Amino acid sequence: MTSYTVSELLSKDIKLVEVSVKGWVRTFRANRFLALNDGSSLQNIQCVIDFKNTEDAVLKRLTTGAAVHIKGDLVASQGKGQAVEINVNSIDVLGDSDPETYPIQPKKHSFEFLRENAHLRTRTNTFSAIMRLRSALSFAVHKYFNENGFYYMHAPIITGSDAEGAGEMFKVSKLNAKNPPLDENGAIDYSKDFFGKETNLTVSGQLEAETYAMSLGKVYTFGPTFRAENSNTSRHLSEFWMIEPEIAFLDLAGNMDLAEDFMKYVLNYILKNNREDLEFLENRLIAEDKSKPEAERNTMGLIEKLHFVIENNFKRVSYTEAIDILKNSKPNKKKKFKYPITEWGIDLQSEHERFLVEKHFKCPVIIFDYPANIKAFYMRLNDDGKTVRAMDILFPGIGEMIGGSQREERLEVLQQRMAELHIDEKELWWYLDLRKYGTAVHSGFGLGFERLVMFVTGMSNIRDVIPFPRTPQNAEF
Amino acid sequence: MTSYTVSELLSKDIKLVEVSVKGWVRTFRANRFLALNDGSSLQNIQCVIDFKNTEDAVLKRLTTGAAVHIKGDLVASQGKGQAVEINVNSIDVLGDSDPETYPIQPKKHSFEFLRENAHLRTRTNTFSAIMRLRSALSFAVHKYFNENGFYYMHAPIITGSDAEGAGEMFKVSKLNAKNPPLDENGAIDYSKDFFGKETNLTVSGQLEAETYAMSLGKVYTFGPTFRAENSNTSRHLSEFWMIEPEIAFLDLAGNMDLAEDFMKYVLNYILKNNREDLEFLENRLIAEDKSKPEAERNTMGLIEKLHFVIENNFKRVSYTEAIDILKNSKPNKKKKFKYPITEWGIDLQSEHERFLVEKHFKCPVIIFDYPANIKAFYMRLNDDGKTVRAMDILFPGIGEMIGGSQREERLEVLQQRMAELHIDEKELWWYLDLRKYGTAVHSGFGLGFERLVMFVTGMSNIRDVIPFPRTPQNAEF
Numbered sequence: 001m002t003s004y005t006v007s008e009l010l011s012k013d014i015k016l017v018e019v020s021v022k023g024w025v026r027t028f029r030a031n032r033f034l035a036l037n038d039g040s041s042l043q044n045i046q047c048v049i050d051f052k053n054t055e056d057a058v059l060k061r062l063t064t065g066a067a068v069h070i071k072g073d074l075v076a077s078q079g080k081g082q083a084v085e086i087n088v089n090s091i092d093v094l095g096d097s098d099p100e101t102y103p104i105q106p107k108k109h110s111f112e113f114l115r116e117n118a119h120l121r122t123r124t125n126t127f128s129a130i131m132r133l134r135s136a137l138s139f140a141v142h143k144y145f146n147e148n149g150f151y152y153m154h155a156p157i158i159t160g161s162d163a164e165g166a167g168e169m170f171k172v173s174k175l176n177a178k179n180p181p182l183d184e185n186g187a188i189d190y191s192k193d194f195f196g197k198e199t200n201l202t203v204s205g206q207l208e209a210e211t212y213a214m215s216l217g218k219v220y221t222f223g224p225t226f227r228a229e230n231s232n233t234s235r236h237l238s239e240f241w242m243i244e245p246e247i248a249f250l251d252l253a254g255n256m257d258l259a260e261d262f263m264k265y266v267l268n269y270i271l272k273n274n275r276e277d278l279e280f281l282e283n284r285l286i287a288e289d290k291s292k293p294e295a296e297r298n299t300m301g302l303i304e305k306l307h308f309v310i311e312n313n314f315k316r317v318s319y320t321e322a323i324d325i326l327k328n329s330k331p332n333k334k335k336k337f338k339y340p341i342t343e344w345g346i347d348l349q350s351e352h353e354r355f356l357v358e359k360h361f362k363c364p365v366i367i368f369d370y371p372a373n374i375k376a377f378y379m380r381l382n383d384d385g386k387t388v389r390a391m392d393i394l395f396p397g398i399g400e401m402i403g404g405s406q407r408e409e410r411l412e413v414l415q416q417r418m419a420e421l422h423i424d425e426k427e428l429w430w431y432l433d434l435r436k437y438g439t440a441v442h443s444g445f446g447l448g449f450e451r452l453v454m455f456v457t458g459m460s461n462i463r464d465v466i467p468f469p470r471t472p473q474n475a476e477f
Numbered sequence: 478m479t480s481y482t483v484s485e486l487l488s489k490d491i492k493l494v495e496v497s498v499k500g501w502v503r504t505f506r507a508n509r510f511l512a513l514n515d516g517s518s519l520q521n522i523q524c525v526i527d528f529k530n531t532e533d534a535v536l537k538r539l540t541t542g543a544a545v546h547i548k549g550d551l552v553a554s555q556g557k558g559q560a561v562e563i564n565v566n567s568i569d570v571l572g573d574s575d576p577e578t579y580p581i582q583p584k585k586h587s588f589e590f591l592r593e594n595a596h597l598r599t600r601t602n603t604f605s606a607i608m609r610l611r612s613a614l615s616f617a618v619h620k621y622f623n624e625n626g627f628y629y630m631h632a633p634i635i636t637g638s639d640a641e642g643a644g645e646m647f648k649v650s651k652l653n654a655k656n657p658p659l660d661e662n663g664a665i666d667y668s669k670d671f672f673g674k675e676t677n678l679t680v681s682g683q684l685e686a687e688t689y690a691m692s693l694g695k696v697y698t699f700g701p702t703f704r705a706e707n708s709n710t711s712r713h714l715s716e717f718w719m720i721e722p723e724i725a726f727l728d729l730a731g732n733m734d735l736a737e738d739f740m741k742y743v744l745n746y747i748l749k750n751n752r753e754d755l756e757f758l759e760n761r762l763i764a765e766d767k768s769k770p771e772a773e774r775n776t777m778g779l780i781e782k783l784h785f786v787i788e789n790n791f792k793r794v795s796y797t798e799a800i801d802i803l804k805n806s807k808p809n810k811k812k813k814f815k816y817p818i819t820e821w822g823i824d825l826q827s828e829h830e831r832f833l834v835e836k837h838f839k840c841p842v843i844i845f846d847y848p849a850n851i852k853a854f855y856m857r858l859n860d861d862g863k864t865v866r867a868m869d870i871l872f873p874g875i876g877e878m879i880g881g882s883q884r885e886e887r888l889e890v891l892q893q894r895m896a897e898l899h900i901d902e903k904e905l906w907w908y909l910d911l912r913k914y915g916t917a918v919h920s921g922f923g924l925g926f927e928r929l930v931m932f933v934t935g936m937s938n939i940r941d942v943i944p945f946p947r948t949p950q951n952a953e954f
Contacts, residue, residue: 005626005694022726024692024915038725039693040626067915095886095916102914119685119907120914122692131693135628142619149482149517151612156945157634157701158647158678158716160952170635170671172647172678174705177657177665188654194647194705194715195952201635201649208596208945208954215501215599216516216608217482224634224700228651228671238671239635248515249499409572430596430954437579437597438501438544439572468633468685475637475672477685477907 007040016074027106028062042276046085064106065097129277130457140269150218155205160197168228169200201226206244207431213246214434220245230472234461239470246444252389252406255443256366259402260314267306285458302458312363319370347374353399365394377417379405398455404445411435484517493551504583505539519753523562542574606754607934617746627695632682637674645705646677678703683721690723691911697722707949711938716947723921729866729883732920736879737791744783762935779935789840796847824851830876842871854894856882875932881922888912
């Protein structure tokens, strides 16, 4: 007798005598039809039980969540909704699930309740679909870079540098927190800490990735990054995964080409390989939308939105042009924007980004050449002296998906920029070395992985697209 | 004119007019032969410069480490050592490299010196080969699991649980370190910290991976883990990457099958795809061995060692049998072991593991059914009441490569084991839930990724196989 996964069994269209399959009971109805799931697929396999010849004591244990081992014959299904089913010859309960206390019942649970039960929430269709998609997206990312000559680089998580300035950092320490050693000035003496200095959790692997790009050519990171801001919103996590490619000899235009090609590849991969999960989540969204006021509903279906990105050229428009468009736009003139567009130099908000993508251009948009003073110190200054070679890529529904730039490769310009922002050169001596020895044009971008998973799954709370979310006041599990 | 990478140019066997290539000068000799590298390959491409028609000022800038843009014709090489070379038509220096101060000169540098210049060390052949191999190994890991129906799962890095007991942990905090808030007993009031509780950096994603295995079936983690032990050795890092597959309905024998199949796949992938880098590192080892006393030399070549793993069945032997073999072995009787084998129940040391692999069995070895009291609380207790279904996989040269086990799936037995070890059930309520609702046999293992990279590259210091190593007193970059 051969053992199969549910997914394998569902792909058979032949009759098979005596198959063996293990999984968890999703539902058991009419004392006869057991829906079995083992995570290999969104679909369950229907197992038809001969209840007359099965002990009552066993039938009673076939409750939602119980682990069972089923042996039987795979046959064409009599009923609707499935091509094949199993005529059960024997059923063995491996692990019971008390229906009185089991949290995951076959009914609709709120996402909030499921977050509190994050260790069990992948036992639901929605979260198993999300996490299968998350896994497939990860693989697509690695596959794309591998096929295109990039090397995967693990940037350090614990960092002695706090110069990147992307956000507030968590401190990492082994000092006695109650009685830390003090120096002669009464300050905490971090030279006595584990690493001999003050250390934090990284906010980005970019600067380290640059060191590898300037030797290996094309590299990318894909690892956890951290923000210690007290942001309790549906769009922020304290711990999230980031993808950061970095490429030597590539300018901003090339960087845009790369980002566009990359995004299209990854979304194509998902459309091709994860259709079933996507369709399930699309239907979930449609059902959810029905209970919402018209104005809040999604204007595009989930799969339609993926096609929208894949099939359109990303429109490239300078920040200056974008500001002009927004300034003269209807919502701005009619004072419909929460943040009115008044002058060149302000940062764009999500409402502006979505207007450009969804209303004005009707395609993904890349905005480039941002004002220097709203962007990071390492971005390449343009000849105008006031803009930098930055780019943001905007998607429908979600706004900014990718942020990137050509990096400042000129030593003196970088030093001046760091001085202006009071970034200590001693902190980043190694980063400056890249500009001293064989410097060259190079570029890269960052993609918050959870943002991508939200886009692909249609989930609106970022806590629902990562296994165990870390947010202010929450580090359970 | 088309731009190429060095790797692309070296794979051409045709004459190409006017190619464009960018990279860094490795060497420039006889005012004529420039060896150009761009990280795409271990090999350089030879660029032949017509020095009579090149300005002296330009020639002087062609120093090691300088970034250049070369245009020229790809032709069959006149000299030995390469099939093709570039007849240079124009050369543009993109970034100079001052030969007086540039740390990476074309000569042998000590690994220690290169560790201090970790931001530049991938500009050497050795470290570019290591990091290309590291990247390829990562991809092979993802590819294997993807092809075999596993889902990639990101386990949390910041954890509120310190129950796993795999090692000392780093504290993560946002409290004011100088004046932390205190509770009524004068202890630090972590309820006021960012996450509302005491939090640490994870030592393993296994327990969280188990929650996903018990719903999605087959999962794996591949992420950073941390140890705060003050171990300043060539085999320990404070931050390292770990691979942890976890599989529902799999017993210890199946776990062994999986681990063996996985290791062979990954090593085969490297042999097939990274031959050039492997051969370079093999030759490096041979040269290094020549300066060592006979007894310390490698008994197998690097590639031979990979074949040794791939082509042998892993010998499976119980801990009890292994102790018998070791007890009666020549080195034990002749008191050659530093740690003599005296009685059943002791932990095996590296010398014992290597004896079993290299001298006794002459193949990779899996030892299973270890004494319970030298293994973790979550391992499945055998019926003898004193051993657990643990396994360690031993490799030549390096000793333990993989540690895994079948997990204790029985609620009461797990609870008893936790009580014995004073592990608070409240800390792991979610882990116990897995045994309350649909529990089943399941297994998994952990592979320290840097251990694997050491094995494949032949490097003997773990700090040389991760981009920016974190060790006691060291978190530079």
